[in-house]
Amino acid sequence: MIKIAILGLGTVGTGVVKVVEANTVPIQHKLGQPLSVKTALVRKLRADPYQHLMTENFREIEHDGEIRVVVETIGGVEAAYEYTRRCLMAGKHVVTANKQLVAEHGCELLELARKNHVNYLFEASVGGGIPVLHPLTQCMAANRVDEIYGILNGTTNFILTKMVKEGASFAEVLKLAQEKGYAEADPTADVEGIDAGRKICILADLAFGHQVDPAQVPMEGITGIDLKDVEIAGRHGYRIKLLGRCLRLEGGRRTAYVAPHLISEENPMSDVNDVFNAVVVRGNATGEVMFYGKGAGELPTASACVADVIECLQEERHRPEIGWSADTGGFASPLTLKNRWYFRVGTDTLSEALHSAKVLEQGTETAFITPSITGTDAERLAAYLPTLAKMRVLD
Numbered sequence: 540m541i542k543i544a545i546l547g548l549g550t551v552g553t554g555v556v557k558v559v560e561a562n563t564v565p566i567q568h569k570l571g572q573p574l575s576v577k578t579a580l581v582r583k584l585r586a587d588p589y590q591h592l593m594t595e596n597f598r599e600i601e602h603d604g605e606i607r608v609v610v611e612t613i614g615g616v617e618a619a620y621e622y623t624r625r626c627l628m629a630g631k632h633v634v635t636a637n638k639q640l641v642a643e644h645g646c647e648l649l650e651l652a653r654k655n656h657v658n659y660l661f662e663a664s665v666g667g668g669i670p671v672l673h674p675l676t677q678c679m680a681a682n683r684v685d686e687i688y689g690i691l692n693g694t695t696n697f698i699l700t701k702m703v704k705e706g707a708s709f710a711e712v713l714k715l716a717q718e719k720g721y722a723e724a725d726p727t728a729d730v731e732g733i734d735a736g737r738k739i740c741i742l743a744d745l746a747f748g749h750q751v752d753p754a755q756v757p758m759e760g761i762t763g764i765d766l767k768d769v770e771i772a773g774r775h776g777y778r779i780k781l782l783g784r785c786l787r788l789e790g791g792r793r794t795a796y797v798a799p800h801l802i803s804e805e806n807p808m809s810d811v812n813d814v815f816n817a818v819v820v821r822g823n824a825t826g827e828v829m830f831y832g833k834g835a836g837e838l839p840t841a842s843a844c845v846a847d848v849i850e851c852l853q854e855e856r857h858r859p860e861i862g863w864s865a866d867t868g869g870f871a872s873p874l875t876l877k878n879r880w881y882f883r884v885g886t887d888t889l890s891e892a893l894h895s896a897k898v899l900e901q902g903t904e905t906a907f908i909t910p911s912i913t914g915t916d917a918e919r920l921a922a923y924l925p926t927l928a929k930m931r932v933l934d
């Protein structure tokens with residue numbers, strides 16, 4: 540019998556126990572032995588179906604020689620960082636869903652894992668249950684990855700879908716997303732684009748092999764989206780989605796950002812709804828490859844955690860190099876990127892200078908799409924016009 544422990548018995552932690560219990564047969568088939576959860580660290584003991592697993596004492600897990608893999612689902616940085624370090628130093632593999640910790644300290648924790656001859660795996664941290672990090676680093680290993688973009692946050696995609704399709708209010712759908720276990724403990728991270736920002740940083744780290752500092756990545760969420768723009772975009776063949784995007788630039792530089800985009804209805808990404816996420820990876824040999832599935836929720840996320848547990852146990856003697864350097868040099872501002880931009884301005888005419896813009900609608904306000912311009916030029920234009928909305932178009 541192989542024993543594992545869980546740190547934090549919330550939505551994902553509980554899902555891990557459920558997946559291990561529900562899938563004993565297929566898991567045993569892969570490991571040659573049964574797998575079971577021995578201990579779960581909680582802040583406070585409570586009445587719960589899994590009360591028999593609970594401890595409030597981290598040292599019980601740290602010093603338990605029987606526990607070979609620890610699944611960290613506490614979230615945040617402080618306690619999660621300290622416990623992860625201590626588990627790795629105690630010679631235990633660590634698996635996590637915690638994108639904040641991976642985005643901020645992943646490179647360093649991978650190095651610590653390497654030194655201690657164990658694994659640090661985090662497939663659940665991006666795209667929840669969608670396999671994306673393994674395909675990126677393994678199946679697409681023969682490519683130079685030039686771009687990744689995607690819908691990376693289940694909560695905001697769920698909110699946008701329900702608001703647009705069912706006319707639900709923002710507050711009511713956010714509450715529903717929290718009840719379903721999709722949202723972060725502090726949902727500001729979801730709605731302000733910070734969660735998607737952490738995920739695009741992890742994708743960029745792995746794709747480009749260099750640390751991307753989340754503090755350098757502009758992150759815009761969905762709170763500024765006006766349903767009026769959703770309607771205008773819809774009448775002209777576009778949908779509005781929150782995208783994370785990272786690109787390789789000329790000269791070896793890289794950039795990343797999160798922002799709402801207009802997406803043509805012809806692009807399958809425009810039809811990714813509810814809690815579903817989709818990630819497109821553009822490799823120089825494969826062209827665009829798209830990954831699609833549930834980006835949040837108890838069981839999909841737990842599925843990715845347990846798969847990482849199985850991988851750690853299967854590959855105890857084989858640790859492939861992920862290739863993620865702590866060097867942050869070469870990161871460029873996404874304002875240098877050229878795109879067409881959607882604008883809605885509070886005026887009924889456009890100046891001569893904007894004659895090349897494609898006007899979508901004109902009344903007391905004007906909605907138009909610019910030719911391809913840099914983010915800096917779009918900012919200048921926004922300062923010059925009475926701008927009510929401004930968004931990149933996914934070209």
Ligand SMILES: NC(=O)C1=CN([C@@H]2O[C@H](COP(=O)(O)OP(=O)(O)OC[C@H]3O[C@@H](n4cnc5c(N)ncnc54)[C@H](OP(=O)(O)O)[C@@H]3O)[C@@H](O)[C@H]2O)C=CC1
Pocket residue numbers: 546547548549550551552580581582583612613614615618636637638639663664667720721722723724834835836837840
């Ligand atoms: N929910 C989802 O769909 C997904 C979540 N994730 C990530 O997974 C992680 C966990 O998320 P989720 O399960 O939703 O969050 P929850 O808030 O549901 O669970 C976190 C659990 O950790 C416990 N905890 C907090 N601090 C400590 C501590 N010091 N010692 C022991 N236990 C502690 C909390 O206890 P208490 O209640 O007492 O605070 C809570 O039960 C996060 O990093 C999140 O970003 C990733 C993908 C999807």
Ligand SMILES: N[C@@H](CC=O)C(=O)O
Pocket residue numbers: 664666667691692693694695721722723729734834835836
């Ligand atoms: N809060 C996150 C959870 C999964 O990463 C989301 O909504 O995507």
Ligand code: NA
Pocket residue numbers: 662663664665666667668669670671672843
């Ligand atoms: Na994943």
